[in-house]
Amino acid sequence: MFVFAMAVVFKLCTIQFVQGDKYRDLAEKRTVKDFEIEPNRGNVYSADGSLLATSIPKYDIRIDAIQPKNKVFEAHINALADSLGKYRGKPKSYYVNVIRKARKNKNRYFLLARNISYSDYVRLRNFPLLNLGAIKGGLIVEQNTRREHPMGGIASRSIGYERFDEDGNVTRAGIDGAFGEDYLRGQKGKRLKQKIGNGQWKPIADYNQIEPQDGYDVYTTIDVNIQDIAHHSLLGQLEEYEAEHGCVVVMDVKTGEIKAISNLGRNKAGKYYERLNYAVGESHEPGSTFKVMAMMAALEDKVIDTSTIIDTKKGTKYFYGRTISDSHRGGYGKISAARTLEVSSNIGLATIVDDHYSDNPEKFLKRLKQWKLNKPLGVSIVGEGIPDIPEPGASNWSRNALPSMAYGYNLTMTPLQTLAFYNAIANKGELIKPRFIKAVKSFDKDIEVFNKEVLVEKICSDKVLAEMRDMLKNIIIRGTGERMYSEVFSMAGKTGTARTDYANAEEWNKDRKYISSFAGYFPADQPKYSCIVVIHKPSTKVGYYGADVSGPVFKRIAQKIYTDTPIIDEVDSLNFNNNVVNKEFENFYTMSRKYKTLMPSVIGMPAMDAIALLENLQIDVKVKLNGSGIIKKQSINKLQKLQPNQTIVLDAS
Numbered sequence: 001m002f003v004f005a006m007a008v009v010f011k012l013c014t015i016q017f018v019q020g021d022k023y024r025d026l027a028e029k030r031t032v033k034d035f036e037i038e039p040n041r042g043n044v045y046s047a048d049g050s051l052l053a054t055s056i057p058k059y060d061i062r063i064d065a066i067q068p069k070n071k072v073f074e075a076h077i078n079a080l081a082d083s084l085g086k087y088r089g090k091p092k093s094y095y096v097n098v099i100r101k102a103r104k105n106k107n108r109y110f111l112l113a114r115n116i117s118y119s120d121y122v123r124l125r126n127f128p129l130l131n132l133g134a135i136k137g138g139l140i141v142e143q144n145t146r147r148e149h150p151m152g153g154i155a156s157r158s159i160g161y162e163r164f165d166e167d168g169n170v171t172r173a174g175i176d177g178a179f180g181e182d183y184l185r186g187q188k189g190k191r192l193k194q195k196i197g198n199g200q201w202k203p204i205a206d207y208n209q210i211e212p213q214d215g216y217d218v219y220t221t222i223d224v225n226i227q228d229i230a231h232h233s234l235l236g237q238l239e240e241y242e243a244e245h246g247c248v249v250v251m252d253v254k255t256g257e258i259k260a261i262s263n264l265g266r267n268k269a270g271k272y273y274e275r276l277n278y279a280v281g282e283s284h285e286p287g288s289t290f291k292v293m294a295m296m297a298a299l300e301d302k303v304i305d306t307s308t309i310i311d312t313k314k315g316t317k318y319f320y321g322r323t324i325s326d327s328h329r330g331g332y333g334k335i336s337a338a339r340t341l342e343v344s345s346n347i348g349l350a351t352i353v354d355d356h357y358s359d360n361p362e363k364f365l366k367r368l369k370q371w372k373l374n375k376p377l378g379v380s381i382v383g384e385g386i387p388d389i390p391e392p393g394a395s396n397w398s399r400n401a402l403p404s405m406a407y408g409y410n411l412t413m414t415p416l417q418t419l420a421f422y423n424a425i426a427n428k429g430e431l432i433k434p435r436f437i438k439a440v441k442s443f444d445k446d447i448e449v450f451n452k453e454v455l456v457e458k459i460c461s462d463k464v465l466a467e468m469r470d471m472l473k474n475i476i477i478r479g480t481g482e483r484m485y486s487e488v489f490s491m492a493g494k495t496g497t498a499r500t501d502y503a504n505a506e507e508w509n510k511d512r513k514y515i516s517s518f519a520g521y522f523p524a525d526q527p528k529y530s531c532i533v534v535i536h537k538p539s540t541k542v543g544y545y546g547a548d549v550s551g552p553v554f555k556r557i558a559q560k561i562y563t564d565t566p567i568i569d570e571v572d573s574l575n576f577n578n579n580v581v582n583k584e585f586e587n588f589y590t591m592s593r594k595y596k597t598l599m600p601s602v603i604g605m606p607a608m609d610a611i612a613l614l615e616n617l618q619i620d621v622k623v624k625l626n627g628s629g630i631i632k633k634q635s636i637n638k639l640q641k642l643q644p645n646q647t648i649v650l651d652a653s
Helices: 002-018 020-031 070-088 092-104 118-125 130-137 174-178 180-184 224-241 287-300 337-342 346-357 361-370 401-406 415-426 462-478 505-510 551-564 571-575 579-594 607-615
Strands: 032-037 051-063 110-116 139-148 161-164 170-173 189-197 200-203 217-220 245-252 258-266 309-311 316-319 322-325 334-336 437-442 445-449 454-456 492-499 514-522 529-536 621-626 631-634 646-652
Touching: 051 118, 051 130, 070 092, 070 110, 070 118, 070 130, 092 110, 110 118, 118 130, 118 139, 130 139, 161 174, 161 180, 170 174, 174 180, 174 217, 224 245, 224 258, 224 529, 224 551, 245 415, 245 551, 287 337, 287 346, 287 361, 287 401, 287 415, 287 462, 287 492, 287 514, 309 337, 309 346, 316 346, 322 346, 334 337, 337 346, 337 462, 346 361, 346 401, 361 401, 415 462, 415 492, 415 514, 415 529, 462 492, 514 551, 529 551, 607 621, 607 646
Parallel strands: 621 646
Antiparallel strands: 032 189, 051 110, 051 139, 161 170, 189 200, 217 437, 245 258, 245 529, 309 334, 316 322, 437 445, 492 514, 514 529, 631 646
């Protein structure tokens, strides 16, 4: 016994004096710990200051079902169940049973509410039992920050996000992802806390060791009005033509600012949503929109002029054992070079390029490289597609490479890269980088301002530029885009129709698939905006030509911008009379006069018009809107009498 007692004393002394520092450090690590304090992530704004993305705190409310003492639990369980029942719309007995079952099963982490707002959190924590706190009542509160897009699904992919998985890997999409690390994310803080039992930690001091620094705010170039126009114009066309996916981009000609970008893909249920950033990341064969580049190269190299006669035969022509055809049966015969572009003759452009560059293809490719068509634009958004323009010696190079490239095959570009070139034509030859960001700010203080970045000062001579602009204007007046012509306002641009997924000719003939596009600018003489529309795999039963599928989207956007936001400072523009706009206003005025205390039908109306109509009735009602765009559903039937302070729920998409 004596020896054993001495051994214990020896061990105690060893622990106390020899290993004391080690165990004191270990004890401190287990009872004192640094906790990270998440900063507030910066907001993303549109050009006019409208909120596009913001961080909102969300709360999960749980209960440690065995923490409350039995007497306390029994005294409050019925009142808690009653409050939860009223909050969730379920019977009181349901919550009595599930909470008792959780207590019986010794569940210390039972979920009561998930992802609730701050106001709901304050309400729940004042419920009976929960209002006793963590020690007496078993309350567990978990706060997380959720990124919200106030505009809903509109441009959500381009606005983007920054997400981390369990392993710490990060996925960055859109503007939010591109500027997250440097600006939006902010710096984490630290606070020292001490463990006090029951899994609870309390701050050791009333100040932070390191204060968190909130992220900066990012102001984009997006115009909310133009974005809404572009989104719904594209959506309507995708639905009508049952297309797989599509994109549209609207760009300010002078500054390169992206005013609108919409990317919509179809899910299994047939609904369209912002699936991927097709405009920035998807490279594909541009088809006939590339004929503009081929024509400009030939004119700039002075191997032809616009009046040079080109023999397009009778609609078919052999090039090195391969047949190239025009869509017009019987062909166009002998026509001018300018006319080959206006009617989008594959044979015409292939003949021009093959006749003058087949012996020296590097000359043609050099011109494309001068315009930087072989390189990404280097935009701020992560994931830009890489263009592919083949060269001699490459696996995709052959004697047919040049004729194919002349009308937009055997090479790939993204829609944004194509748009940048068309924008240069509208911008007096100056090629500028598309820009999504105006500035980064901390409150009203500029942290960084993003200015116009010129990639090529002049893509061609003034003479060639004037000729190209005339041809693009004539395409709308008398060419492939003549169905888009309007006497009210002028447009210029090029249609495009390209085959896709055609590697297996037999399969393609069974199920033909196309990419329909239109690229251009408006007004034609004093361009303010450039725009590209690309729609993939429209139903061939409905239509697939660029002028039929993508052209109307371009026209609708141009017309809507022209009427809603006049872009020329002429007095007569104020007297512009648009039948569609007038009809919409007359319908709105008639409904506002007819319905005073009865519920009107607002299905099919724009959300903003529907809210304005309901909020101006003679009776005060509350309007709750789910989604954005066009109203698809209303909670109160037409002609039903409304009650004061009644809530009307509108679903839009």
